[in-house]
Amino acid sequence: MIGRGRDRGRSGGFLTRLVHDRGGNTLAMMAVAMIPLLGMAGSAIDTARVYYVKVRLQQACDAGALAGRKFMNGNDFNDAANSQARAFFANNFQTGSMGSEAPVFTPVKTDAGQVAATASVTVPMTVMRMAGFEPVTVSVACEARLEIPNLDIMFVLDTTGSMTETNVGDSADRITGLRQAVMNFYDTLDRAKKPGTEIRYGAVPYSANVNVGMLLRPEWMVDKADYQSRRYLGPETTKAPDTVDNADWVTTAGSWQKKSGSIVTSKSFGRPEDCSPSASTVNTSQTDTTWKDAGKGNGSQTITYTRTRTGSAYSTKVVNARCEITETSYRSYVETRTDTRVPNPNKGQTKAGATTTTYWWSYESVNVPVSRLKGTGARISGGSISMNIAAQGKSRTITWNQQNGCIEERKTVRQSTYDTIPSDAYDLNIDMVPDPSNDDTRWKPWLPAAVFARESFTKWSVPAVRSNLDFTNLQDVNSGQNAPCPSPAKLLQAFTRTDLQSYVNSLIVGGKTHHDIGFLWGLRLMSRDGIFGDVVNTGLNGAKNAQHLIFMTDGETDTDNTVYEAYGLSGLDRRRTTSFTTNDAQNNEQDTIVANRLLALCQVARRKDITVWVIAFGTTMPALLSNCTTEGRSFEASNTAQLNAAFTNIAAQIAKLRVSK
Template structure:
């Protein structure tokens, strides 16, 4: 008893004993913190990998079709983001499949085992981690305007060979339709704007939009030579003139339809001459190298007495000085297509006429006019349907650089801007091609400011400097050799779709 009393009364070494006793719970706290930090880190990475796999799998699906390719794509993205042995994990698994109640939604679960380091001493050997992920393509509503190059070079075969570029376009565009054809209650509408050096939009306009009398170029004919000089009869002035002094003149009239706007619009050959820029009259007829919102949206009044706001008739028959002309197929405003075959027919009809020069600005301008919510078709372009927003997109595809007629008129190509050599309508500094590039860039910038997403496809083009900046971002710019055109259209369709996580 005396020994015990002495031990109880002895204070020497008590601090050491107390410290030793405290080490065990302290180690548990520190070790548990270390191990749990690893477990939480694994959980975060496992969740990210699960999300990536679900999104990738849903992205590659065609509609609600879940197949081996889709599953393998989901697994590939999961394992890329969570490689084997990451942070010492083992028994990693990833399961994903369509949901039982909604086959448009993918439901996934990922599991991993995290071995404990310090906590193993206390009997905790591992932490079992499990996370869930869901992904759904919530398409919403989309208006998609196709602005398609149908110039003469589209009849050529691409550098890689095979079918012509226009044939590849006709089949490739189906990829866009299929990628957006999800049966989830969303509404997708398409407009089609084939373009060359003009556009065929007459049927989509009203009589008030077409000018009754417009300027034409006249060249003197019935010529004769006298004393070394050529004299020609001018039908407009009814005088014989020295062609060396005046070889042409500008007349004004109703053209081949005599000013009958209804006949012109419904003829199927309703290609137009672009009107002056807003703020200018027909005399002088000036088109600026920049485009404003007013240029896109302003429309003539019902009285039809505002020629500066009206469009001319593309009329090669009376434009005497032209040596190259052509009118592409008719454009179509925004509308839904009930089936792939109906959409295929629309694309085929829009690409029948393949001819002419490459004026990107006229195609983009009218594509923007067709999709604008504040202009000609405002009543048909709503911002939402049943409370769900309608997103707007322009898909612009071309096979070449902007290619205008030379200002000297060596070819005298008759475009939507008239005959530049004689009529000099397009204003601005630099070469005429530069002015049209400036217009194109201005339209692209304007479209983006109107919340329109622009997707650009350069088909078999080696120099893309003119068109690449038009895309909303580098992610919306694609190049194609022709063989992958359908896949590119499909990728754009998937990009237009609003893929989102639903967990």
């Protein structure tokens, strides 16, 4: 029995004996209990390690995606942006962190033009490896987006004649490149905006003037205005005295006929702002025979001339704002002409003097009623008036409407510097509401069909000139260059893509470069405190949209006193210039004044919290323009590709960068 009991005790095993044997077994029991406790602790440690690695990996992925989107060249996720994304990821997740292996980070551009990325890393187990657990692979995804706040964008666009030029490396002219860049800018913002975001666009195309007439209210325009025109004085008929015809011969000239050589004509294009022909290189020599009997029995005689020409002659004209240069090349060109003369049958007879009618004009400043040009409605709609200024004092109909709705500015101050804007420089006060009782505060319509030069197109005489000569009318000379009116400006509005494309396609080019007038009206159209405040302040739910003015030009200030612009015919009106000596002197003076006025307006933009961006297209950035904005907001674009990049970079900086997932 005892033996069997001892056998049963042995058969119970170590644990059974340990239960029954209470002497000295505490330490052993604790060792056994630690086994599951160690498993639990090891699992917690490794789980915490994996969690920490995942958090750091997600943060690094977000940082890399944000950097990649920030450094994109517009919508181009190029090598530089990719490199920045990877560098930011590496700086935020060190290889070997928590014993992890080398991470894998893959950034890509999404279809929406954003940056998405994935990151993964393998984390070996520490404590749990003793229990046979394999390494864990941690993966995360991230995406960085540019999101657009509610925005007001005002394009102030140089549409001067030089926009017809083609930059080196481009296949199309500058205005074509501008149209494309504006639409790419629109597309960039449109892709980045959230549902419910409001983006409004306005536009002020400019050259020597701006087409804003149909945006004004009738009470903001004068009823009468002075123009440099002409007043018809009436006809004067005179009769020359009778004379005796003592000529021996009556001569009839023949026509030139080619004998040898050739004439080759070719066309090229130059700068519209300086559309003048090169000097002629044509050399001409001529010989002739003596008068010989024509053999007709009536006493008639003939003479033959032979003319030889070599070299080239040049002519120019502005066609659709392009300076068209025609070269006529004479290549040993020989031609002959035969003239015939017969005895004068009326010799010795009295010839009655001719009767002529002379039409007299006084070229002077003329006060013109213009109220009929206002049209009807809340805003000016245009109209027509008649003036007796056509040839022989006949009536000319003058129309002012959407197509030629430029304006003459209200009162300004003659001075060359504008450290501060004078209180009586009403034109530079962008918020001043016109006073119907004070014409100095109101605008007047721009009427090139009514404006005449004095004596000649380049000879100016301010006092009235009495003449029987038909001096030049500015519109008759060249309405695209000497009397330019850009495409109509647009108030802030929510353009559809189709509408904006149609608008930029309609932009016309021509004229000189007056930066101040474009910038002035860009500010005026977007000022919350100005005459268009009712439009500007209709933001989403009454909120104030962020305001950005994008100023693009392809050249420095370029004025000319022969141009009829926003301050009249500067060679005669001289509203801004303080003196007049020679054309070049006045032009240089005007250039300086226009530049200084622009800088004064740039300060106005800063005070109004309007962000200004400047792009120099096809030219180097003038100091004048770079000084108009802050560092990082001016761009040079030598071709269309760089112009696109400039516009899309502006769009990227306007947007707010955030992690979307």
